[in-house]
Amino acid sequence: MDCLPLRFWVNVIKNPQFVFDIHKNSITDACLSVVAQTFMDSCSTSEHKLGKDSPSNKLLYAKDIPNYKNWVERYYSDISRMPAISDQDMSAYLAEQSRLHQNQFNSMSALHEIYSYIVKYKDEILSALEKDEQARRQRLRSKLEQVIDTMALAS
Template identity: 50%
Template sequence: SLLLRFWVNMLKNPDFLLDVDKQPCVDACLSVITQTFIDGCSLHQQKLGKDSPSSKLLYAKDIPRYRKMVDDYFHLIQHLPDISDDDMYNILSQHSQSHSTSCQTDAALQQLYQYALQYRVELLESLDEDSIARRQNLASQFETIHNFINKDHFSC
């Protein structure tokens, strides 16, 4: 599922992740690469003939090698030792700490606040209309944050 749901999407649509403009000729090439990736992950052998699409014929001789690579990959994963929940938590915590300086939390919060400020009226109306938001008093909390920031505690 990871290969076919995530990676196929990334291969076919790099603009989801990267700020790129995908031209039609690039889109066609990415479609061929994506289909080859799907075929390499497939469990059944396809019968190709003279009426098969040229995009499938282009990499047909490479598909068995790709399938072997995928099989080897999953075989290795299957034989990895189990990881405990505590070990996983520690690994993720260490990873998070090692990248804590690369996150620009203040800049992200500032941009988020500027966006919220731009749509302040609409946000407040939506928060007032929503029953859960009313129970949690979110409109009032938003106003409190807005007033706090406007008292020059932060420069936005």
Template identity: 50%
Template sequence: MTTKGDAGGWRRLNTLAHYGVRDSALMALVHRPHAHLNNANCTSGTAKCTTCSTFGMSGSGSPVSHCGGGGDADCGAVEAHVYHLVKPVDHDSPNRGGERTHKAIPEIFLTRLLSTKGTVQKFVDDFFKNILNANESLPPAIKWLFDLFDEAGRRHGITDPEVVLAWKSNSLPLRFWVNVIKNPNFILDVHKSPTVDSCLSVIAQTFMDACSTTEHRLGKDSPSNKLLFAKDISQYKASVRAFYNGVRTLPPVTDQDMAAYLHHLSLTHLAELDSKHAVQELFHTYITRYYSPIMETLEMDPNCRTLHLAHKLDNVMCTINGEPTSMC
């Protein structure tokens, strides 16, 4: 009942901030039976409620309730102009997915494309600068992994520096950051419209080109998304190289430091991980499938033989299968 509307008929659904719930507040879900719904309208678990549209899809892509805000009022009809966090643009609204959209002619929208690129240029530059910054706040795992790649290159006699750079690029920028650029809805509660998705694909492709070790020759027949940031690629490539060099000059991370860091992460997120389910997945999808080669490796490795890891794993498998461990 406290939801406010604007002049255009849109209503922004209330969030926790609307009710004064602050960060780190302790919340509890309390079951309350819906006594106001009689059996004629909604039965429990056997029939679908015909008078209440429980969940709809908001502009952000999150399920939201369209029932009355007072809690005790009957659920009314679904409102067409309700949004969660971000009001969807009319032509990108999920409700208009079935309508036919026009094909944009590149020559007509070229000027608009260049002006839009100039508008977002600073944001793209700032984003690349922030994620390609080798300072003391960099997670130790990145320094440890990049040093591992450098050591592997030296140990195997790889003289081509582009090979090690490709290892580093495929481990962090191309595997993690490109995914974040392409899918902001993975970490933010926002709706990614088709138009926004196309724009983010151009930025993601630009970042991929910056991490590439090969030179791309562009011509008049090259796609517009390649030509858009063509003059900036050399600068972005230099930033990627500078990031790798900066990580190389950071103080080394020992195995003990890495173990301590991982232990700290485990304690920090202790309540967020279902360890029992994780162990079950580990055994059923990995150990069971590759049991024989794992046992052979444990029996051949001298350190594993000292710790009797093969025998311990065999006992664990017997326990899971319900067999007496004395028979193993």
């Protein structure tokens, strides 16, 4: 469904020591790998055909995956039906977050990471912006193309 939540949550699930002060032994690691695999399968848009030769970690929760997929789809559907926030509200929120965390955040590093991601997935992102009605109204594709061109000149 969405690669960013997967990248974040799978990493946290498989590596709880990144967030919590714990030691992860091999048994815990194996169990967390099963949970992470179940989470990835639940968010996947492709169907996985399972058989007698399938890994046991995929078979363990196979009957629950369709239900989990429905939850994930409903989650994203609920988000898409939420009212859009205004540019002013978003700007005010981001300005407040920036002020609150100004000493904890390297904005240039973050911008470079975002730019690297955008360049890597440029075609897909631009296509998605073109297909989205609200993004078209706000001319987000054009604005992003200008940012990409400006950054490319600066490199």
